[in-house]
Amino acid sequence: MNAKASSRRKGQPRPSPGDKSGHQIPSPVPTTKKKKKKKLQALCEIKVDDKIFPTNDPNITVVSFIGKTNLVNQLPTKITCINDYFKHPIFQNSEISEESSIEGYFCPKKKVLFLYCNNIYDTNTLLMLDKLEFDNLFEKGFLHYFSNLRDTSTRHLIFLFLVSHICVVTNASSNFDLNYIQLFKTLDSVRIKLQSSVAEVLKTVPGLPKDWLTLGRLCSPRVLFYFEQRPPVLDDNLKSLQHLMEDQIYRLLRKCRVITNVCTNSLFAIPSNQEFVFFKPKQQDRFTFLLDLLNDTFEIGNSENSNDFREFLNQHIVLAQTEGFADNVGRHIGPSIFVLPPARVWFDVAFKLFDFFTNSPASGIKGFQLLRSILDVEGQFSEARCLKVLPLALAAYQENLPSHYSSQYHDNKKTQAKALLSSHGRGPAVQKFLGRLDVECDRFWRNGRRMCEFPSIIGNPCIQPVHRVVGEENGENKLSVLPHMSGVRYVSACSCGRRQANREDPYDVKYANYDFYRLIEEECCGRLRHITFPIFKPSSEHFEAAKLKGSSKSMHFAKDVEKLITGTEDLSLGPDENEFPALSVDHLSQVAADDHEDSQTSLGKGEAAEAIDDENMIEITGTHEQPTISTRDFSTTEYLPCMLHVHSPVGILPRYSSWSLVCLGSSSLYSHNAGLSDQPGFLTGSGFLLPWDIPVRLQHNDSNSLEGRRTHSIGYSGKGKRAKQGQHEFTVKVFIGVEYECPRGHRFMSSSPGRVLKATGAGLVKDSAQLITQNDVPLYLPCPCPYNRGGKALIAQLMRIHVVTPKAAVHVTIDPKVRPAPPPCPEFITGFSEPVQLSPSSYWILRFPYVYEDENQMYTLPKESSRAAQHGYLLKGTCGVVELANE
Secondary structure, three states, X not given: OHHHHHOOOOOOOOOOOOOOHHHHOOOOOOEOEOOOOOOOOOEOOOOOOOOOOOOOOOEOEEEEEEEXXXXXXXXXXXXXXXXXXXXXXXXXXXXXXXXXXXXXXXXXXXXXXEEEEEOOOOHHHHHHHXXXXXXXXXXXXXXXXXXXXXXXXXXXXXXXXXXXXXXXXXXXXXOOOOHHHHHHHHHHXXXXXXXXXXXXXXOOOOOOOHHHHHHOOOOOOEEEEEEOOOOOOOHHHHHHHHHHHHHHHHHHHHHOOOOOOOHHHOOOEOOOOOOOEEEOOOOOOHHHHHHHHHHHHOOOOXXXXXXXXXXXXXXXHHHHHHOOOOOOOOOOOOOOOOOOXXXXXXXXXXXXXXXXXXXXXXXXXXHHHHHHHHHOHHHHHHHHHHHHHHHHHHHHHHOOOOOOEOHHHHHHHHHHHHHHHHHHOOOXXXXXXXXXXXXXXXXXXXXOOEEOOOEOOOOOEOOOEOOEOOOOOOOOOOOOEOOOOOOOEEEEEOOOOOOEEEEEOOXXXXXXXXXXXXXXXXXXXXXXXXXXXXXXXXXXXOOEEOOOOOOOOOOOOHHHOOOOOOOOEEOOEOOOEOOEOEXXXXXXXXXXXXXXXXXXXXXXXOOOOOOOOOOOOOOOOOOOOOOOOOOOOOOOOEEEOOOOEOOOOOOOOEOOOOOEEEEXXXXXXXXXXXXXXXXXXXXXXXXXXEEEEEEEEEEOOOOOOHHHOEEEOOOOOOOOOOOOOOEEEEEEEEEEEEEEEOOOOOEEEEEEOOEEOOOOOOOOOOOOOHHHHHOOEEOEEEOOOOOOHHHOOOEEEEEEEEEEOOOOOEEEEEOOOEEOOOOOOOOEOOOXXXXXXXXXXXXXXXXXXXXXXOOOOEEOOOOOHHHHHHOOEEOOOOEEEEEOOOO
């Protein structure tokens, strides 16, 4: 090696100070910029200026600068090398905006293209990582982020070794970095794997030299080593130290088989008779650099600096432009391939190769797969570790699973499985395998284990497996047809209140307000006298729901529009759970429609027929009239797809009535001392009605016509006034009870708005119904039942009004208006144009709807029991008195 060092040729003479042709190009060409995608990628944008090559297309020499730099200087070492060569600040900007980029400068006079690469191997680039994609870095970890950056940077290095004649490798210190040996071996292995793919890319370039296509690169590039820091030796010994460093590097590279006798088979070659190691003479600040430039310009000083980087590099550039490189060693060696390409051809090749190396996925090409496996050792270990833990996490998810379960239970089990994977997994692949675990758990859950979870009117999810309902059009025809069922049951009383039963959690407004009470009344109050409310009566089998302006929801009963309202229903009593049988529209037994029609009074035809209980036989006397319903002004082809309220369109009626008004029998059924003895579910001391004393003044008239009828307001009182001549005053007693019912079947009366009735042990009721009748009554109250879960009170809803009418020449009227939610909620009404007159000396019960629904939404129980009393109201004016005066 010493003989080889002594026979090295001296460098070419340094150009005169006036030769500064290289730095007169206005902008660096070519340049490469990076296009950001999910992964770090770059897109080479080569721009060839016609002003540079106006007439001819010169053959160019490409010099690349790669390697590592430190933070000692303000500019990276690779930029400083180019500036030192031209003795001019070609590149001045030290800001780095990309993780990996290639920039260049073309000197048309010397026909040399200088390229340098800023990548992850530079210290200043590492410092920039905290500013770029910090969220991704924080979420997935540094190893995952760094492996992607290193993969992109290494691809750029392979690209430079394929398109360059000379590669200058910079070292951040005065010692040779042994990590370069592993990097060079990696680059060579990947280059061999990619040789066929690179050849396919080169075939697409027209005018490409044959030798370039055969070898896949311009030549076996010559590598020079640049050391940024000067070793602590004297200037006289610096040249000897360079020769010793060359011998050491040569032996290391030969021993590791990075270089061989035939340079065509190696990644690069080292010159055998020229210097290839250069130590920077000294660290220069900007002032010293400008001073040396000034001295060089005006030729101040005659001392020639033999350790000059321009002289060091020029000897290799001149050899490349004249003879080419022939760095093979040995007796039996073939000719070396060396190509000086035309500029435009090189630019075309560089553009396509750079795009190939930047945008090709690692999974599709074996060479890039090999690169990923070599560089990402931590990632390979992390993949293997997580792949071993993944089955354990899946087993933890599948442990003790029911046949089908809800999404919340699914998420909880999935969270437990992810915690197991995160605790036992290692490295950057944990996030990737967490995603795979998430997909596997979702696939397992959706494969026949999903719960329907369709919410009921109250908001409880369906606990059945995913299914279709009758009449539902669904693309998943393989699903079974099942009814919705939440598994939640409530205890509710029938319309007359004499019987309680379990109510299935309603999924349909019709079942909540009509079907449940119709089913239970077949065995309880079916034979009692009912008042029929205005409902839709079709004239043919072809009818449809009216299209209401502002309707924004699908009606639950839209699937039944083909059925007539006189159709048959099924009745079934479920198992005896929670003390009461369950009634559900999904398990109904057949009941004849004609029997049902016989059990009701059809007032739509103006008749007053009755179904009278034998035990409660009463005789109706007097000249009062029941409300009649004229269907002449109502549509017989369109029905109202919701409940009636004050803003409902005129002339359209609902398909069924959500209200019920039933007469239990004679007023003697109620005893003010015993209370409601035949009404189950009432809390102790709460099953009593409130007395309401109404002073009535009757005046004799000569006419028996209806003109003598007058309606007095509810709060009317004639006390303290004397009767005029022809007038008679007396007091009638009416008993009224406002009944609330909670989901557990607890019932209680209200003594005043917002207060629970509490009678004495002897059945003495001290309160009067005057406050109830003269004020708005809350629709919801917290239930005082003693078995509240977790201390949270259940909410009771106003469900019935009990009215015991007196035996007198007056008629108690009833006309309820309910606002179930704060404004702008509408007021719901029964549909009668006038208040309903209740027969004298009778016991009447008005049942309210279980759910209120307009064309936009449904109104159910409020969520907060503390504010339940302010949520909805039964408006005052519900009860009144009609006086009928006859001679």
